[in-house]
Amino acid sequence: MTEPFAVQRARMVERQLRARGIRSEPVLEAMGEVPRERFVPPDQHHLAYRDQALPLSRGQTISQPYMVAIMTEALQLRPGDRVLEIGTGSGYQTAVLCRLAAEVFTVERIPALAAGAQEILRELGCANARCLVGDGTLGWPDEAPFDAILVTAGAPAIPESLSAQLTVGGRMVIPVGPMQEQDLLRIVRTETGYSTQDLGPCRFVPLIGEEAWPA
Numbered sequence: 001m002t003e004p005f006a007v008q009r010a011r012m013v014e015r016q017l018r019a020r021g022i023r024s025e026p027v028l029e030a031m032g033e034v035p036r037e038r039f040v041p042p043d044q045h046h047l048a049y050r051d052q053a054l055p056l057s058r059g060q061t062i063s064q065p066y067m068v069a070i071m072t073e074a075l076q077l078r079p080g081d082r083v084l085e086i087g088t089g090s091g092y093q094t095a096v097l098c099r100l101a102a103e104v105f106t107v108e109r110i111p112a113l114a115a116g117a118q119e120i121l122r123e124l125g126c127a128n129a130r131c132l133v134g135d136g137t138l139g140w141p142d143e144a145p146f147d148a149i150l151v152t153a154g155a156p157a158i159p160e161s162l163s164a165q166l167t168v169g170g171r172m173v174i175p176v177g178p179m180q181e182q183d184l185l186r187i188v189r190t191e192t193g194y195s196t197q198d199l200g201p202c203r204f205v206p207l208i209g210e211e212a213w214p215a
Contacts, residue, residue: 008049016051017069024073030099039092058110074173074186075148077101086136087152091117098126107136137209139165153207154182175204
């Protein structure tokens with residue numbers, strides 16, 4: 001029996017991702033496997049594979065597939081990597097990361113979202129994900145350092161705590177700028193500091209916490 005959303009998922013990968021320049025085969029494969037419909041509200045299932053962000057509870061969103069792919073590809077993940085994700089949301093991005101890295105540590109400040117994401121991730125067999133409810137701007141110091149950090153909310157500046165939790169050679173992808181619109185930045189920690197690459201404009205919900213926007 002054909003899985004009901006399989007055709008839509010395959011079409012998403014080919015038309016929204018590969019056709020628009022996503023080249024990483026592991027990223028394309030991961031996004032072709034993760035059932036995005038599981039991570040959106042039931043009344044949004046018919047919209048799950050459109051190339052748009054969708055609303056979640058508590059004013060949060062699930063990012064459009066193309067943005068998920070861009071950010072994930074920019075991390076240049078290797079199978080043995082340990083990844084920190086800031087902003088679990090519904091857990092969709094987490095599930096993608098779980099297929100590409102050895103361990104995924106994800107932080108969510110809203111307990112209800114974290115609980116819902118953990119339940120779905122368990123059901124999908126994402127045993128390499130661990131979730132923490134807390135201030136994502138402070139990272140997860142007890143598990144640092146990380147080979148990659150992905151931030152799924154817009155920050156006014158790069159949180160120093162997150163930069164400090166990167167390994168040398170580690171990559172961080174984070175939206176930085178005003179609340180209305182940000183620039184998607186890729187930061188790499190070097191032996192002598194950090195290098196920054198601007199990947200283009202984007203728009204995310206604000207990153208709330210001690211080292212970002214106030215609640």
